[in-house]
Amino acid sequence: xxxxxxxxxxxxxxxxxxxxxxxxxxxxxxxxxxxxxxxxxxxxxxxxxxxxxxxxxxxxxxxxxxxxxxxxxxxxxxxxxxxxxxxxxxxxxxxxxxxxxxxxxxxxxxxxxxxxxxxxxxxxxxxxxxxxxxxxxxxxxxxxxxxxxxxxxxxxxxxxxxxxxxxxxxxxxxxxxxxxxxxxxxxxxxxxxxxxxxxxxxxxxxxxxxxxxxxxxxxxxxxxxxxxxxxxxxxxxxxxxxxxxxxxx
Amino acid sequence: xxxxxxxxxxxxxxxxxxxxxxxxxxxxxxxxxxxxxxxxxxxxxxxxxxxxxxxxxxxxxxxxxxxxxxxxxxxxxxxxxxxxxxxxxxxxxxxxxxxxxxxxxxxxxxxxxxxxxxxxxxxxxxxxxxxxxxxxxxxxxxxxxxxxxxxxxxxxxxxxxxxxxxxxxxxxxxxxxxxxxxxxxxxxxxxxxxxxxxxxxxxxxxxxxxxxxxxxxxxxxxxxxxxxxxxxxxxxxxxxxxxxxxxxxxxxxxxxxxxxxxxxxxxxxxxxxxxxxxxxxxxxxxxxxx
Amino acid sequence: xxxxxxxxxxxxxxxxxxxxxxxxxxxxxxxxxxxxxxxxxxxxxxxxxxxxxxxxxxxxxxxxxxxxxxxxxxxxxxxxxxxxxxxxxxxxxxxxxxxxxxxxxxxxxxxxxxxxxxxxxxxxxxxxxxxxxxxxxxxxxxxxxxxxxxxxxxxxxxxxxxxxxxxxxxxxxxxxxxxxxxxxxxxxxxxxxxxxxxxxxxxxxxxxxxxxxxxxxxxxxxxxxxxxxxxxxxxxxxxxxxxxxxxxxxxxxxxxxxxxxxxxxxxxxxxxxxxxxxxxxxxxxxxxxxxxxxxxxxxxxxxxxxxxxxxxxxxxxxxxxxxxxxxxxxxxxxxx
Numbered sequence: 001x002x003x004x005x006x007x008x009x010x011x012x013x014x015x016x017x018x019x020x021x022x023x024x025x026x027x028x029x030x031x032x033x034x035x036x037x038x039x040x041x042x043x044x045x046x047x048x049x050x051x052x053x054x055x056x057x058x059x060x061x062x063x064x065x066x067x068x069x070x071x072x073x074x075x076x077x078x079x080x081x082x083x084x085x086x087x088x089x090x091x092x093x094x095x096x097x098x099x100x101x102x103x104x105x106x107x108x109x110x111x112x113x114x115x116x117x118x119x120x121x122x123x124x125x126x127x128x129x130x131x132x133x134x135x136x137x138x139x140x141x142x143x144x145x146x147x148x149x150x151x152x153x154x155x156x157x158x159x160x161x162x163x164x165x166x167x168x169x170x171x172x173x174x175x176x177x178x179x180x181x182x183x184x185x186x187x188x189x190x191x192x193x194x195x196x197x198x199x200x201x202x203x204x205x206x207x208x209x210x211x212x213x214x215x216x217x218x219x220x221x222x223x224x225x226x227x228x229x230x231x232x233x234x235x236x237x238x239x240x241x242x243x244x245x246x247x248x249x
Numbered sequence: 250x251x252x253x254x255x256x257x258x259x260x261x262x263x264x265x266x267x268x269x270x271x272x273x274x275x276x277x278x279x280x281x282x283x284x285x286x287x288x289x290x291x292x293x294x295x296x297x298x299x300x301x302x303x304x305x306x307x308x309x310x311x312x313x314x315x316x317x318x319x320x321x322x323x324x325x326x327x328x329x330x331x332x333x334x335x336x337x338x339x340x341x342x343x344x345x346x347x348x349x350x351x352x353x354x355x356x357x358x359x360x361x362x363x364x365x366x367x368x369x370x371x372x373x374x375x376x377x378x379x380x381x382x383x384x385x386x387x388x389x390x391x392x393x394x395x396x397x398x399x400x401x402x403x404x405x406x407x408x409x410x411x412x413x414x415x416x417x418x419x420x421x422x423x424x425x426x427x428x429x430x431x432x433x434x435x436x437x438x439x440x441x442x443x444x445x446x447x448x449x450x451x452x453x454x455x456x457x458x459x460x461x462x463x464x465x466x467x468x469x470x471x472x473x474x475x476x477x478x479x480x481x482x483x484x485x486x487x488x489x490x491x492x493x494x495x496x497x498x499x500x501x502x503x504x505x506x507x508x509x510x511x512x513x514x515x516x517x518x519x520x521x522x523x524x525x526x527x528x529x530x531x532x533x534x535x536x537x538x539x
Numbered sequence: 540x541x542x543x544x545x546x547x548x549x550x551x552x553x554x555x556x557x558x559x560x561x562x563x564x565x566x567x568x569x570x571x572x573x574x575x576x577x578x579x580x581x582x583x584x585x586x587x588x589x590x591x592x593x594x595x596x597x598x599x600x601x602x603x604x605x606x607x608x609x610x611x612x613x614x615x616x617x618x619x620x621x622x623x624x625x626x627x628x629x630x631x632x633x634x635x636x637x638x639x640x641x642x643x644x645x646x647x648x649x650x651x652x653x654x655x656x657x658x659x660x661x662x663x664x665x666x667x668x669x670x671x672x673x674x675x676x677x678x679x680x681x682x683x684x685x686x687x688x689x690x691x692x693x694x695x696x697x698x699x700x701x702x703x704x705x706x707x708x709x710x711x712x713x714x715x716x717x718x719x720x721x722x723x724x725x726x727x728x729x730x731x732x733x734x735x736x737x738x739x740x741x742x743x744x745x746x747x748x749x750x751x752x753x754x755x756x757x758x759x760x761x762x763x764x765x766x767x768x769x770x771x772x773x774x775x776x777x778x779x780x781x782x783x784x785x786x787x788x789x790x791x792x793x794x795x796x797x798x799x800x801x802x803x804x805x806x807x808x809x810x811x812x813x814x815x816x817x818x819x820x821x822x823x824x825x826x827x828x829x830x831x832x833x834x835x836x837x838x839x840x841x842x843x844x845x846x847x848x849x850x851x852x853x854x855x856x857x858x859x860x861x862x863x864x865x866x867x868x869x870x871x872x873x874x875x
Contacts, residue, residue, distance in 0.1 A: 058747060084749035096744035098737050109737045112730050113749030121730070161749055286657045334850070341853050343656055344601050348800045349849045351793055355842035362835025466835070470789060474668070477661055516672040522665045527652045 009037035009195035010071045010087055010164035017056050017066035019049075026052045028221040029066065034165075034214075036071075037195040039187065041208045041229070044218035045241055050201045051093055053218070054167050057199075058090045059083040070165060085113055089163030091154040093170050093201075097142035103153055104129065104138035110160030121160075128156040132186060148179045155183075159190070168200040172207045184210045205233075217241075253385040258503045260388055264396030266499020268457050270492035271399040272472065273479040274406060275450030281486035282423035282443045285335060288347055289354035290476050291469035293448055296357050297323050297455030298464045299365055305372040305459070312372055312459040313398055319452040320402075327448025332441040354469060361466040369463040377460075391460045402453045403492060406446070410488065419443050423486070471515070478522045484535020493533060544724055552866040563713055567706040575705055579777075581818040582712040583770065588799040588810030589719045590766035593726075596805030597735035598759035599742075600649065603660045604667030606791035608638040608764045611670070612771020613781050614680060617688055620776075627776055628699040634768045641666075642764025646757050664789055671787025686781040701776035708777050715773065716811070719766060723807055726762075735759060739805070801848050803855025812857045820844060 012034040019027040027049040034040045042050050055061040057068050059080040068075045075083050084090075089110070098106050107125035108118065115121055129135045132152040137145055142153060151171055158166060168187075172180045184207050190196050202208045208215060208229060215232040217225040219241045225232050232238055272294060279287050287293075297319050304310040304318065330353070338346045379390040410416040422429040422439050429436050462468075475498065483494025498518060505514045525532060545553070566578055587609065594600050615637045616630035625633075645666055649659045675683045696703030698711060726732050734755050737745035746752055775781060785791060802813025821841060828836045852859050860866075 060743070060747070079751075080743075080746040081749050081751045084747060090747050092744065092747070096741050098740035098744065100740055101733075101736055105733060105736075109733055109745065109750065110748045112733065116730050118728070118730050118733065121733075157748055334846070337850055338853065342804070343660070344595060344796075344800055344804055345849060345853055347601070347603070347660070348797070349846060352842045352845035352849065355838055356846065359835035359837075359839035359842060363833050363839060367834055474664070474789070477664075481658075481661065510676075512672065512675065516669055519665045519669040519672070523662065523669065526654055526658055526662050526665070527648055530652070530654060530658055 008071075008164065010197055011036040012057070012165055012197065012199060013067075013069040013072075014053070014057065015067045015069065017053065017063040017068060019052050019056060019061060020064050026221050027056070027063075030218065030221070030223055031066075032216045032223060032226060034197055034199050036197055037191070038213050039191055039198040039200070039211045040214045040216065041212035042199060042201045042216050042218065043203070043208060043232075044224075047220075048218040049221040050218055051169060052221075054090065054169055054199075054201060057083075058088055058167060084161055084163075087162075087164035088167065089158035089161045089165070090167040091151075091158050091169055091171055093173075095147075095150045095154045097150055097153055097157075099142050102139050102141055103134060103145070106142065106153055107156045107160045110157040111162075113161045125156070125160055128160045131159070131190070132156045133182075148175050151175070152183075155186075163196065165197045165199065168198065168202075170201050170203060172202060172204040175204075177206065180204060180207055181210075183207070187211060209233075254507070255504075256385060257387055258507055259500055260386060261392060262500035262503025263496055264388070264392045264499070265461070265503065266496040267396040267399040267403070267492070268454055268461075268495075269475065269479055269499050270495025271403050271450055271457070272454035273476045273483065273491040273495050274403060274488060275447040275454065276476045277480050277483075277486060277488060277491040278406075278450065279444055279447035280480070281488075282419055283331070283335075283339070283440050285339065285346055286343075286350070287447065288350035288473060289357060289469075290451065291472035291474075292354040292357040293323065293327070294451040294455040294458075294472055295361060295464070295466060295469050296326075297448075297452035298459050298468075299361055300452075301456040301459045302365075302370060302372055302464055311374060312456050313394055316398060316402070316453050316456045319456040320449040321452075323452030323455075324445040324449035326445075328441045328445035330448075331444030332437070335444065336437065336440065354473075358466050358469060365466065367466060369465040371463040372459050374460065395457045395460050398457050399454065402450070406450065407488060409446075415439075415442065419446075474515075475518065478518050480532075481522060481530070482525050482532050484532030487532065487534040490532055490534035544721065546728065549866060551864070552861070555864075555866065560717070567709055572705060575709055577819060577822055579705070579709050579712060581815045582709070582716045583774070584795065584798045584814035584818060585811040586712060586716040586719055587767055587770045587795050588802070588814050589716070589723055590763050590770065591796050592799045592804060592806075592810045593723065593759050593766070594763040597727075597732070597739055598756045598763075599739045600646070600756065600760065601656070601660045602663045602763075602792075603789065603796075604663030604665070604792050605763075605767055605795050606787050606789075607663070607667035607670055608642060608767035609771040609774055609791070609795070610667075610674070610781075610783070610786040611637045611641055612768030613775035613786060614674065614686065614771075615768075616772040617686055617775045617781060618680065620688060621686070626699060627701040627772055631769055631772045634772045635765045638768025638771070639761045639765045642760045643757060646760035650753050650756060664792070667787050667792060668789060671783045674783040674787065680783075681781065683783060688775060688779040690779050701773070708773070712773060715769065720807070720811065727807065731755070731758065797845070801845065801856060803857035806855065806857045808861070809855050809857040812860065813855070816856065 014030060014032050016029045016031050017027060018025065018029055030053055042053065044050055052061065056063045057075065059075065059078055063076060070086060070088065073086065075086065098109065104122060104125055107128050108121040111121035111124045126135060126138065129138055132155060134149060134152050134156060137149065142150055155171060172183060175183065187198060188211065191198055200211065212229055215227065215229050216223060217232055217238050224241065225235045225238045276287055276290050279285060300319050300322055301312050301315045304315045305312060338349050374391065376390050381388050381390060381393055410420055418434050419439050419442065422434060422436050426436065479494035479498050480491055482497060483490030502514050502518065505517050567575060570578065591602065591605050594602050612634035615634040616627055619625040619630040619633055620627060645663060649662060654662055674680050680686055691702065696707040698707065734750050737750055738752060738755060742752060798813030798817050799810040801817060802811065803809030824837045824840050828840065848856065
């Protein structure tokens with residue numbers, strides 16, 4: 001089976017985005033860059049503003065200030081479906097499958113972004129399910145598969161949109177170490193074979209260390225550290241705010 | 250037209266509006282807490298009206314005196330309706346809840362038809378044609394008593410929700426279902442109480458209305474729609490909003506009656522409803538979140 | 540196209556459907572005029588029910604004012620016929636245009652102002668009642684005394700003029716219902732249908748997966764209202780008199796949707812099953828209770844039946860029935 005879904009790797013530039021919610025500044029002039037074809041992690045304690053940042057990149061929220069650029073194309077002001085069309089795929093922190101649709105149809109919805117032919121969409125969906133190891137459960141309904149499988153489903157659906165940039169929101173949460181390793185391997189391979197740029201929010205340090213070439217740390221809505229995983233996990237500011245993180249390594 | 254007429258019409262509208270407001274309170278309480286839209290609203294009120302008529306005809310009880318009796322009767326009806334029937338559709342889709350309430354409405358209307366027949370009937374109290382004269386104001390006594398009665402019942406309702414433990418518990422359920430469960434409130438019983446209270450309001454409003462209008466089984470739908478308009482304008486879930494909306498609609502309908510044919514009056518109300526839904530769906534006093 | 544139509548449908552279901560269709564086609568030859576009229580009404584509700592089903596089952600919008608589109612279609616084609624002698628086969632185009640326009644306005648307003656759930660339902664009620672009152676006060680539309688279409692008898696059957704025997708009207712509405720079924724089936728198994736189901740299941744997840752919400756919701760609204768407008772044209776020429784009170788009222792809107800809700804919202808056969816269940820049920824109850832000669836007794840039992848259905852089969856009768864008869868094979872509710 002050919003490796004389809006190869007698109008030009010894309011870079012992400014987040015420039016000074018800010019989001020306020022009635023007096024609370026959830027995200028405060030956050031800026032960072034993700035080089036095309038790399039995997040980067042966004043970490044920080046709960047409530048640091050990571051998902052809000054994701055929502056602003058994906059269009060679910062509009063930033064009050066600042067800009068988000070995918071390969072020099074500004075995404076601010078675009079609707080989520082337009083941003084998806086532009087090449088951004090995302091998963092949700094709490095999985096949101098289409099419960100009354102079988103697994104295959106769930107993923108096919110994603111593929112319909114780039115084709116009008118439902119058969120072609122289903123065929124590509126099957127390829128994505130294969131990638132995530134779900135092909136044998138394609139007729140099942142989301143309610144009857146395990147949580148790790150539902151997470152895989154969510155990823156498959158996002159991948160079906162042929163994204164240039166994949167946003168993963170705590171995809172490893174609740175997975176056992178073997179499952180985490182499997183997911184890590186899938187992402188690594190996808191990134192290696194297609195140049196897919198990945199930005200992931202994660203608490204599971206095992207995955208962060210294994211996957212990312214760069215890490216951005218948020219706390220109270222601000223960027224407090226940036227660098228390679230090794231640099232960041234030794235940074236005293238990061239250690240100070242991130243007490244309670246998993247054992248590293 | 251002389252200014253007196255405007256004044257009289259406005260006051261008359263205000264008094265009627267108080268009754269509308271009381272009936273809308275019933276709708277608002279049920280929706281605000283249980284989140285069920287009571288499409289049988291008007292029909293339940295009509296049921297209460299017929300009970301009032303019965304009491305008047307056979308026991309000579311004045312409608313105003315019947316208010317507590319009818320309120321209690323409809324409270325029990327509402328309590329058991331919620332606990333035995335409506336509760337089972339709470340988790341279902343909107344259209345299913347709607348269908349259930351619509352079917353209940355049909356059953357109530359049918360019962361009224363079967364027992365009382367299709368013709369309009371009225372309760373003629375001895376003071377039906379008396380009026381108060383205060384300066385330029387000339388108001389029917391029945392309308393004044395009716396308005397005052399509605400005001401008293403509404404005040405009692407407000408007091409209940411503000412000052413009693415049960416009232417506060419009910420408000421808690423409406424605010425945060427999960428939270429209420431977690432702190433150990435008996436939500437099922439409180440919901441039944443709430444529905445009962447909502448129907449009690451309808452009973453009271455219906456009994457009071459018997460003083461003013463003729464009763465027939467087909468009154469229901471127009472009062473249901475009227476209550477919706479009032480509650481949307483005042484703000485779903487806001488009790489003061491329901492009263493305010495009632496007053497507004499009462500006055501605007503009365504004033505509209507001066508300038509246009511009666512049948513067009515409802516067009517004005519529907520037009521208002523469309524505007525409010527589009528421009529300010531939370532109504533005048535409602536919470537913005539839906 | 541045949542593959543798309545039949546893909547995934549179990550042989551059992553196909554056989555049953557074919558038998559049902561055959562029975563319906565043969566009906567005018569064997570049934571009495573009374574039975575035929577009951578079938579006609581059932582088909583009418585099956586057709587409108589399918590149209591309404593599109594809006595709620597796929598765009599997730601509850602319309603309690605669908606009688607508006609029946610009325611618009613009916614009055615548009617009737618007025619064109621009476622005033623300008625425009626025959627119904629041409630008039631139906633105008634009827635569809637008017638219905639789609641009105642539906643789009645309501646849908647757009649609902650979307651633009653983020654009105655959902657019960658608020659949207661109330662909006663549809665308000666529009667329907669408001670239009671009804673307007674028509675009631677419009678003399679040129681007949682007002683409250685009604686609009687009457689000229690009927691000429693004994694000229695044989697003319698489908699394009701919608702003039703003819705009871706059987707002709709029967710076959711027209713049978714054709715419309717069948718065509719609607721085919722259309723819905725084709726739509727559901729297309730990109731459009733899948734997007735609709737996604738929107739129904741989880742709007743935000745759908746949007747994040749590239750589904751343009753507004754466009755697809757509006758398509759559902761347009762098709763739903765347009766189809767209902769066609770029903771209005773048939774209605775006008777079958778009954779030959781239109782009264783605003785009856786045509787636009789909320790009671791009418793409720794009657795239109797009962798079959799679908801009872802049969803199963805969002806399913807393909809739900810509307811048809813529901814219509815063919817409730818209409819004859821109503822007639823049976825009338826027959827049973829006539830002898831008592833009490834006002835309201837029929838509606839009393841009818842209401843109890845509906846309550847029972849809601850309480851015991853809240854997903855609708857079709858899903859239960861198809862499960863019972865094993866009609867859906869391995870597939871489930873999102874396909875027939």
